[in-house]
Amino acid sequence: MYADISKPPAPLPQARPQQLREGITLLPPLSRRGHGPGLIILQQDSSKHLEIIDGVPSALVKWAEEGYVVVSIQAQAISHGDDVAEVMRYALEAMQSCDKLESQSRFGIIAYDSTLWNAVADVLGNFPSIVGGVVYANSSDDESPKKAEIPVQHHLAGQPISVTGKVAGVTTYRYAKAKSSRFATPFQDDFDYWAESLSHTRNLSFLKPLMNGPYFDLESIWDEHTYYEFADRSVEHTMSTMVDQPYVNHVPTLTGGIGRAPLTQFYRNNFIFSNSDDTELELISRTIGIDRIVDEFIYKFTHNKIVDWLVPGIPPTFKYVEVPFTAVVNIRGDRLYHEHISWDQGTVLVQMDLMPEYLPFPHAVEGQPPGTALEYRVPVTGAETAAKMRDRNSVASNSMFSYQACSYDSFLGTEEWPQAIVETIQRQEKRNSSSPSSSWFVTTTIFSIASADCSGTSSNNQDAIMEILSSLQGQLNSLASRVQTSSQSPPEPTFEATDCNNEDFLSTLMNDATAIGDYVGAIEQNWQNPPRPIYGLPSPDNSLNASSQSQSQAEPPRGSFSAAQSRHPPHLNVTSDIEFNEVVFNQDKASAGQTQTPACDASALLKFRGLMSLKDARRLLGVYQEVIGDLHPIVDIDEVQTRARNCYTDGDSTTWEFFTEPVEVASEDDLLILNLALLIGLHADATPSKHESESIIRESIQPAISSKLAAPRSTMNGVIIVLLKGAYDFFNDTPQSAWRMCGTAGRMLMELGFHNGVMSEDMLDSRAQRTEVWALMSSIVILDRQWSAAAGLPRNFQESAFGPINTSSIKLPYLEAMLTFIKLSDKFSDPISQATKSQRYDDEEAFEVMNFRIELWRKRAVADPSIIQLWHSNPLSQPPTWKILLNLRAESVRSLLFKPHFFSKADVQTSKQYLRPAIEVLFDVCNVLYNLNTTTDIYRKQQPFYQPLLASASGLGFVLTSFLEHNRSAVLATLSTEVAGAMGRSYEMAVALATGYAKISRASQGLAEKLSEVRESLTGLGMLERPRNCRTGSQVAQFSTDHPSRLGADVAVESEVAGTLAGISSINNTESGWDGLLGIDWTTGGEASTVLSESIF
Incomplete structure (x- = not known):
């Protein structure tokens, strides 16, 4: 419908002024149309008549942008004594000779100075082609603009001296606040941008009907x-x-x-x-x-x-x-x-759930006693606004008229608290008599009930109430510092709810550190290790103890993964930690003298608060979700976001937020999960300023991570922590450690009993719980394949290690597609290994079948592969990240399938049939990755996921180049220039990506070194131009990334890339990069298996 965005847009119209004589300039239209009617403008002398300053164009340029052929006549052209009629005739003839003037054009005239208008007004009747005029003047001018024989529009600046009636043929607009008639002339003190803009629109409305345009759609x-x-x-x-x-x-x-x-x-x-x-x-x-x-x-x-x-x-x-x-x-x-x-x-x-319903009213209100604290209901609403715009009857009008301010300090002004407050506090103290955080709950309960006692308000009033205490931040910060030296035994609460007035309460809050000390103490108390779980079938003693414990519990903890008793084997009991509904097996108490894992210092796990604001923390968690969570739902990001917010609520925080709901106590596991998610977000969104923060957080949690790895018992949160540690290691360019963490996490999951599908079904009583565990199993299986390939190590688990995984229940397209992909790739192992050993395909049908299967998988996984195909030529219409990954995964397998066609024993004539499709696959992968890197931040943030895909495509490029070198005479002459260009440009894009990340990724550095060895080969094949110099850092690399069908042979060689490669490798021998390629011992089974694994994953 519009321009093809794969091609550059048409250049902007360029101003080409013509100096006709001194003081007279012609400027053709500066529109995309390029032609239009004629317009004369009269101006005072200026040397800036062709300029645009601070976005404001001169009158000459502005009217040319409107689509007119414009002649500017300055005062000097008239004041030289020349006949005014002759000057006007000369200007008209100049426009009529311009090839950009529309035929049968009518002309208009605009005078930005009344003196100049009066000089030409008498002769306008001599030129019937001039059909309308505009003049700018002052209301106080002794001599008003002269009458003319054409319709005229006046723009008068300043207050009118007297009221005058309408004049036939004259339309008048007044600008009372304008300093002078020069308000429409740019680049001088009297210019008024908005008054000029208004007058300009009025000029268009006046002149266009008279001049018949120009009109645009x-x-x-x-x-x-x-x-x-x-x-x-x-x-x-x-x-x-x-x-x-x-x-x-x-x-x-x-x-x-x-x-x-x-x-x-x-x-x-x-x-x-x-x-x-x-x-x-x-x-x-x-x-x-x-x-x-x-x-x-x-x-x-x-x-x-x-x-x-x-x-x-x-x-x-x-x-x-x-x-x-x-x-x-x-x-x-x-x-x-x-x-x-x-x-x-x-x-x-x-x-977005970011606006409270009520807020404190900070001003005095007439009729209210001084100091009265009021809140108001924020007069905004949600989706109803859009509904009201769409349908006037969708929402009743004027409902906000009922909003009224509400006092929320009434409980501070009474001699005793409402009975409801006292009763609630007494009930809570009775329930929490042993809880170290009871004083904190008493405080929040007081505010909650007092807020609820204010009629006409909602639960959001609590946030408004706590605003009163914002002035206490300094005192609470001081109290928080005392917490750091408090003993491990939490003190008893020192203030009570009964027999206490408001002054007693506030005094106690300000002067007693236990309100915060008990809160932090509660965190420490929650960091005790759970009983040691067991793997497989328990012993008779364990079964008996577990059964006894199950019977002694009246009900399972709230929020736990707890099944109905009848569904569980007699020896099982399910408990939970506070965040992830942790699944563990109960076991008899650890034997006396057994070493316990010490709890980590709470301050170490909260160091991130001093390094970033809550806003930054939430943003980094969003980055984590983007790079990991959207693909592998290891944690519930909403819960982690909530936990981050809660961590900023105590007095140590640099971000001051109050929440009157009882704050959920964070356990050591909770904080470790939060820290690891922040670390991954920091690393993926890395900038030099964030490296120090990342290092501090990593060092602060390292003891807790080590303790978790050495713990003699496994928990579900432990599995998550270890797997997140593996994800961070993978992003931190240590794939061996990531592989190890993945294996540890999987074995911990097995230790918990999730080593077969039957146990999983029995342990979990709801579909939601089973889905979460199955998603975690799926992520471990998938990441194990990827990380083992990145590390060059055998995988830890087979897909069947955790029993059958019900993929239909996961409802996560990426996980479901990747599990199917694993099964499919396993079926490819034997045919590809055989082809690798034979150095060719003995059975062409095997290739066709595998190619068909991977294409069918791609269509099912991506749903609409055409979206991806369109994105190849239009990288700005970007599909979801997981679709791009899956599509590239399929292309990676196709690049692997093509390789045996170009091995040393393959039939050359058969190979020629697959040469163009193979190069297209190579180009498609490099083009998508390059555009991801240049037009989005996806490649930068998720580079460890995309780097193996680039390496796999480059591997195909190596094989293709070797094949072309060894069969130059038989193949090269038949290769079209567009295919050769695609090959060369693929190489340049791969080089740009590999060298761009060589400093942060050893895999990229290794690939860059391999690529440096083949430039001479591609140059010798005519697919690259030989660089004129190889000085590092000469000019920025720029080359086309068009689709192969539009590729030519004119490949732009980047000097900077060439120089970078020269610095990586000094190898100049044309054959050095390729003789070794076909000399690989393809007959070794282990080598073929490694090549297969690395190419796919």
């Missing part, structure tokens, strides 16, 4: 712009629809850009690629004016990524949001000049 121009923004997602083509110096203003968040360069940067880094994949615009109304469009629409999306132009700094909430928007779009000629976008930010925050 504004609606089509705006639709084209938004199509490039949201559908094609092309920064270059989006900017091609805008004038030379446009701007965008998102009013609620002050985001956007002013000028071409800043706006391009904003579109590239903060807008076009930041919008969610399901973003949709629902148009409600559209008003089209002479030079602008006003849209009402509903912006709909799922907040599954950071959308910093809309909600800056807020991590994904995974909420679906519908927001009413208004867009005022100014279009100058046939290109956009500016966008003013407004929306209801309140409804955005409400729908």
